[in-house]
Amino acid sequence: MAIGFIGGSGIYDALPLEDTREVDVETPFGRPSAPPTVGEFGNTGREVAFIPRHGTDHQYSPTTLPYRANVFALKQLGVTHVLASNAVGSLRADLPPQTLVLPDQIYDRTKHRDLTFFDDGIVVHQGFAQPYCPELNAILEDAADSATDADVVRGGTYVCIEGPQFSTRAESEFYRAQGWDVIGMTTIPEAKLAREAEMAYATIAGVTDYDVWNGDSQVSLEEVLENAAANETAIKETVEAAIDAISEDHECDCHSSLANTINTPEEAIPESTKTELEPLIGKYVG
Numbered sequence: 001m002a003i004g005f006i007g008g009s010g011i012y013d014a015l016p017l018e019d020t021r022e023v024d025v026e027t028p029f030g031r032p033s034a035p036p037t038v039g040e041f042g043n044t045g046r047e048v049a050f051i052p053r054h055g056t057d058h059q060y061s062p063t064t065l066p067y068r069a070n071v072f073a074l075k076q077l078g079v080t081h082v083l084a085s086n087a088v089g090s091l092r093a094d095l096p097p098q099t100l101v102l103p104d105q106i107y108d109r110t111k112h113r114d115l116t117f118f119d120d121g122i123v124v125h126q127g128f129a130q131p132y133c134p135e136l137n138a139i140l141e142d143a144a145d146s147a148t149d150a151d152v153v154r155g156g157t158y159v160c161i162e163g164p165q166f167s168t169r170a171e172s173e174f175y176r177a178q179g180w181d182v183i184g185m186t187t188i189p190e191a192k193l194a195r196e197a198e199m200a201y202a203t204i205a206g207v208t209d210y211d212v213w214n215g216d217s218q219v220s221l222e223e224v225l226e227n228a229a230a231n232e233t234a235i236k237e238t239v240e241a242a243i244d245a246i247s248e249d250h251e252c253d254c255h256s257s258l259a260n261t262i263n264t265p266e267e268a269i270p271e272s273t274k275t276e277l278e279p280l281i282g283k284y285v286g
Helices: 066-074 134-147 169-177 190-196 219-246 272-276
Strands: 003-006 017-022 037-041 047-051 080-092 101-102 107-109 152-154 158-162 183-184 201-211
Touching: 003 066, 003 169, 047 066, 066 080, 066 190, 080 134, 080 219, 101 134, 101 219, 134 152, 134 201, 134 219, 190 201, 201 219
Parallel strands: 003 047, 003 080, 080 201, 101 152, 107 158, 158 183
Antiparallel strands: 017 037, 037 047, 080 183, 101 201
């Protein structure tokens, strides 16, 4: 197996990898945010592929970044497990900046994004009740406990907004009233696409601010970047420990999540679609 790492704001370079190479990947959905950096991790020989979500110079906004190309590129490289990081705001007084959160639920408030690989001659209805892989989440939790002194919270709902603007105070208060925990801009559609690609996927979210519900917080870019940089070491330490902990033969329900979900009869799926999406549907569509 190969493991993917998608780095969010503040994380633009790979983990300590050996024998690294940049892979120029072309997908049916264009090029990824940056050529994936692929190398061997530590003494394990485990292959890891890294993509900086927003590009090496943070040139892609949360709306315009090529989510589909990023996930498809990792699939083409043989990735089976994806660990992601996200910079998020806190909707709870007890989740201060520089806390790490391992969310287990998502509320989607995005408006302008391509949410699926399957929109050209093929329809797939897939379960998404548990948007993050529970088994990978548990591995991340154990890894965080052993690898970092940062405060780590397991569980919670990540409300994903469109951006690139931060929330209004009315929106922020509404999200808090729903009992949601953190707010960000990038877990959707990434988590949905990883599920469609039959990858185990989980994220580690680093809190950078209190959003605007807190009267003392106006959420400045300076504050976000400062705390994202402070979170970087703890996030990378956790991801490195998680990579060590994922067993070579780990399998979960995510890895067969397309089974019995393709609604279009095989004979009705265009040959061009079968060819383009072969890395995703090849084992289900002849």
